[in-house]
Amino acid sequence: MNGRKRTASVLATLCITALSGSVLVAAPTFAEPDIDDVQSRVDSLYKKAEQASERYNDARLNLQRAQKRLTALRADLDRQRDKFESVRQDMAASVVSQYQGQALSTTTQVLLAKDPDAFLDQVATVSGYNDQQSEMMADFAVQAQQLEMREAAAKRELDRIAATKKTLADEKAEIDDKAAEAKDLLDRLEARAAPVSRSAERLPDVPVSGRAGAAVSYALGQVGDSYVYGAAGPSAFDCSGLTMMAWAQAGVGLPHSSGAQMGSGSPVSQDQLQPGDLVFYYSPVSHVGIYIGNGQIVHAANPSTGVQVSPVFSMPYSGAVRPG
Structure with missing residues (x-):
């Protein structure tokens, strides 16, 4: 029975055209991944x-x-x-x-x-x-x-x-x-796909000074740098490597770990965020960025995009601390 079913299936794919006498066989098609x-x-x-x-x-x-x-x-x-x-x-x-x-x-x-x-x-x-x-x-x-x-x-x-x-x-x-x-x-x-033109990213003007200003300025200066796991500069970073090096410019020592950095400052609520604050994501914490104001952070995102500016709530928010 199985053999007859397979034969019938093959015959069903044959389209015999009487006018041309040609036999058209339907070829299988495979959809490309989206x-x-x-x-x-x-x-x-x-x-x-x-x-x-x-x-x-x-x-x-x-x-x-x-x-x-x-x-x-x-x-x-x-x-x-x-x-x-x-x-x-x-x-x-x-x-x-x-x-x-x-x-x-x-x-x-x-x-x-x-x-x-x-x-x-x-x-x-x-x-x-x-x-x-x-x-x-x-x-x-x-x-x-x-x-x-x-x-x-x-x-x-x-x-x-x-x-x-x-x-x-x-x-x-x-x-x-x-x-x-x-x-x-x-x-x-x-x-x-059709080529997409990408203009150079315009960095925001962050009105902040002092130690937080030094950290924010350094982090924004790395926008466009590569993301490399375990890296902490000078031209490639992972998320906690970027924040560690940014706050090092302000004389504040942070561990090279997003989870450890969450315990390296005073907790800050969402409505009290200030430029320079460290913002953490996911549970358990596995990502960190620096708040720069106007609802944005600068962070080492991933190997595809490197260091970039993103909305503060573009990832599952876990909390924030103020170093120093």
């Missing part, structure tokens, strides 16, 4: 790539912090070991001097002493000293053990961060490949 659909796919892939890139930036910050903690732990451990060794040597010398050449029992010494009460006081003092030494040794041993445990924990943390960093790098590389493939298709489709 440009808007491909653009949407590209934008989605860019967003996923940026999310991976910002997670990569977070992992890099965590790695730096873990390395500082490990350095401090090792320094503390070295100092504690030196103290412990000093106490151990003192205690060893004390034990040797106490028993070397002293065959008389304590009772005998009391009986022979000219002042038994003074001798007993001396023995009590030495005993207290020995107890103190023992307590100090025990304390140092505990502290050394704790420091060693902390060092081992820090090393495990470094291993986890290194593994996470590799995973994120692999993930981003895969997304980059997919985005490049989709963008290549988009470029071919746009090449077939």
